[in-house]
Amino acid sequence: MAKPKSSFRCSSCQHTVAKWVGRCPDCGAWGSVDEVPILAAIPFRAGVGGQQRAAMLPSTPATPIHQVDAKSTQAKSTGVSEFDRVLGGGLVAGSVVLLAGEPGVGKSTLLLEVVHNWARRSTEDRSLYVTAEESAGQVRMRADRTGAVHERVYLAAESDLSMILGHVEQVQPTLLVIDSVQTMTAADVEGVVGGVTQVRAITTALTSLAKATGIAVLLVGHVTKDGAIAGPRSLEHLVDVVLNFEGDRHSTLRMVRGVKNRFGTADEVGCFELREDGIVCVTDPSGLFLHHRTESVPGTAVTVTMDGKRPLLGEVQALVVESTMATPRRAVSGLDSNRVAMLLAVLESRCGVKFAKHEVYTATVGGMRMTEPSADLALAVALASALCERPLREGYIVIGEVGLAGEVRRVSGIGRRLAEASRLGFTHALVPPDPGPLPAGIKAIPIANLLDALAISGLQNK
Structure with a gap:
């Protein structure tokens, strides 16, 4: 029997080449070129109105959309409120969620x-946690601690896909966790562990499995040094939800950010705090960032940023x-260094605030x-406040580009930003012109330009 013809296609950009190469000549990705068969031409048959494609009788007829059971896609709470927030209410039966993040x-x-x-939650729910990166004893030790x-x-230390499917048949879980998908192997699939072919097949x-049985599946994914999800780009297309787990090693704050969500909005953010005894939800992250603040000091200003749909109060210092x-x-931490350099130039050129002979942190x-x-605007006010050694007035918050x-x-979202600031006790806000409808409890002061902001704040240079 003749071998079917095939070509080679990049999984990242879909560029096709005649033979295999290690690096895609179009997008430059390494190890993304896979062999794909060239499909034969679809047969046609003569019929009314000319040529028609050969038809097959479907095993399941199409259903009117109003007759589709909507209860089958209702989300069930995981019991972790911030995780539910990002998922859109909880996990849906038969859904596949990819959670990616840096090691540790x-x-x-x-x-x-x-x-x-x-x-x-109930006696009908069972969880199966499959780990290939750690032994069962290591996971049990962490479970005892948290x-x-x-x-x-149920816990299984396995890396073979066939063995995992056997565990699923025995345990009959309603939730399956795979930690991690890049370390799993499929014996009947060619390629190295963690390679494009293996990851896609698994x-x-x-x-x-999730669609056929209704089991909710959570996959742990690795990330590259650039922060992108490791593996083929098609991995993100195969799953229903893609989440990024972010956090600084020197901080206890962790954030789960939605990237893709077929069951809800993809711009939600969940906040957590990592402690020695586990991880806990942070329902008020603004208070976490400002718990140390007792009074205004020179070189500080508070602003409100929008992380997805969630307003977060944060303090910038100079x-x-x-x-x-x-x-x-010039030293920058937690901010965009290019924007800091731009604001220093704008302050010198438009407001006469000179930083040429000063170090700026x-x-x-x-x-x-x-x-x-x-x-x-908050960063510019903080810089001017640090130079003239005068604090911003107590109870002021600063928002604007x-x-x-x-x-x-x-x-965007001035109303929600000011509502969050008012909840935390701020009474005045420096905002851009025409802010629109504003919440009660806080006085908005429209600012047309940076020079006016410094004048109203009393932060002109000495």
Whole structure:
């Protein structure tokens, strides 16, 4: 029998080449070129109206959409409120969720909490936790430390796909966790462990299992040094939900950020705090960032950023000291260094605030990372406050984007931002012009440009 013809296609950009190469000539990705068969032409048959494709009788007829059972896609709570928030209410039966994050960020700790709460919901629910990166004893030790031991939580240290499917048949779980998908192997599939072919085949098999049995599947994924999910790009297309688990090693704050969600919005963020005894939900992350703040000091300003749909209050700090070096130092932590350099230039050019002979240090508090342009005005006010050594007035919050001409531009969600600031006791807000409807309890002061903001705040340079 003649071997079917095949070509080679990149899984990242779908570029096709005649023979296998290690690196895609179009997008430059390594190890992404796979062999794919060339499908034969679809046969046609003559019929009314000319040529028609050969038809087959479907095994399951199409159903009117109003007759489809909507209850089959209702989300069930995992018992972890912040995780449910990102998922869109909970886990849907038969769904496949991919949770990716850096090593040591706390993925396994979070999922142990999820399987524990899932198993204790009812006597009908069982959880199966499959680990290939750790031994069963290591996982049990972590479960003892975090209080995640339960009689309906089953544990298997396996890496072979066939063995995992056997465990599923024996345990009959309603929730399956695979830690991690890049370490699983399929004996009947060619390729190295963690390679493109293996990862795709394993994910496809687990997705088919979830859809056929109604088991909710949670996959742990690795990330590259650039923060992207390791493996083929098609991995994200195969699953229903893609979540990124983020966090700074030097901070206890962790965030689960939605990237893709077929059952809800993809811009939700869940906040957690990683402790020695496990991971706990943080329902008020703004208070976590500002718990240390007792009074205003020179070089500080508070702003509100939008992380997905959630408003978060954060503090930016600046320190300006005279320098004897020919090129004063500029240090940035938690902020975009390019925007810091731009704001320094705008302050010098448009407001006459000189930093040429000073070292400038800027940072956020609590490990928070601010990349949203709405923090521009707060950072500029903090820099001016540090240089003139005068604090911003007590109870003031600062929101707005700053342009190269020194103008203050509008940002989205001003109402929600100010409502969060008012809840935490702030009474005045420097905001862009025309902020729209505002909540009660806080006075908004529209600012047209950066010079006006410094004048109203009393932060002109000495």
